[in-house]
Amino acid sequence: MPEGDTLHRTAARLRPALVGQAVVSLTAPRATGRAPKADATVTAVDAVGKHLVIRFDDGTLLRTHLRMIGSWHLYRAGERWQKPRHLARVVLDVGDWVAVCFSAPVVAFERVGVDTGADAAGATVPASLGHLGPDLCVAGADVDGAVRRLAAVGEPDRTIAEALLDQRVAAGIGNVYKSEVLWACRVDPFAPVGQLDAATRRTLLERAHRLLLANLGGGPRTTIPGPPGSLAVYGRARRPCPACGTPVQMRHHGEQHRSTYWCPRCQPAAGSSAETPTPPDHDRDSLRP
Numbered sequence: 300m301p302e303g304d305t306l307h308r309t310a311a312r313l314r315p316a317l318v319g320q321a322v323v324s325l326t327a328p329r330a331t332g333r334a335p336k337a338d339a340t341v342t343a344v345d346a347v348g349k350h351l352v353i354r355f356d357d358g359t360l361l362r363t364h365l366r367m368i369g370s371w372h373l374y375r376a377g378e379r380w381q382k383p384r385h386l387a388r389v390v391l392d393v394g395d396w397v398a399v400c401f402s403a404p405v406v407a408f409e410r411v412g413v414d415t416g417a418d419a420a421g422a423t424v425p426a427s428l429g430h431l432g433p434d435l436c437v438a439g440a441d442v443d444g445a446v447r448r449l450a451a452v453g454e455p456d457r458t459i460a461e462a463l464l465d466q467r468v469a470a471g472i473g474n475v476y477k478s479e480v481l482w483a484c485r486v487d488p489f490a491p492v493g494q495l496d497a498a499t500r501r502t503l504l505e506r507a508h509r510l511l512l513a514n515l516g517g518g519p520r521t522t523i524p525g526p527p528g529s530l531a532v533y534g535r536a537r538r539p540c541p542a543c544g545t546p547v548q549m550r551h552h553g554e555q556h557r558s559t560y561w562c563p564r565c566q567p568a569a570g571s572s573a574e575t576p577t578p579p580d581h582d583r584d585s586l587r588p
Contacts, residue, residue, distance in 0.1 A: 388401065
């Protein structure tokens, strides 16, 4: 499943091509709900957590969730597609541009006033997304609210690695950021949420917010100083930890059997006698060469 920053980048690519344009044709053969009127105009393209929402001037919203296999592509009129047509779940033609969503498991048309509610700021959002926590990809996200949700959602013996993936706590954190944030804050991924103090829970969510914002621009996702694409632990099983040199470990766990990467020395389990290196404090400028 893509990270929240991927959806925000996707929205940023689609927005200039689609917003303000009248629909020439729109096909979504597996979508639920009613499509917009034939001459509708696209008014907005937004990312809400890991969902992409396209808004039309007749009050219709098109919501997609890509999960593990979906993707949005943008093509010039007449340009050859990079994937076969039978995988297209949405084809939105606005004349000069064609936006195609491939393989998305969730495609739904929803109506403002019928299928929508409002978020904490009063903005209209699909009611189907009302359960989501604050979107950490948005500047000024309600981190305080996410901290409260982390303390309230789920069982206290659930691991922090699982809790950070819970989109009811905070929207946007996926497997990459989960592992990277836990390493950066030197927290054992398998520690129960109930055993972490309030300061640690806040630090984790604040770091996730900072890293997500730092990666909304172009280029490979980067979480530590170094060349673009530098990551501390994610995808680096058996390779040396950048802080201490200990081989990174990986484990599948939880109800969804998700992968977690961590350094056993930097992130020791409670009661371990291992000396934990001091966590770094990276800002945006330190993430890029």
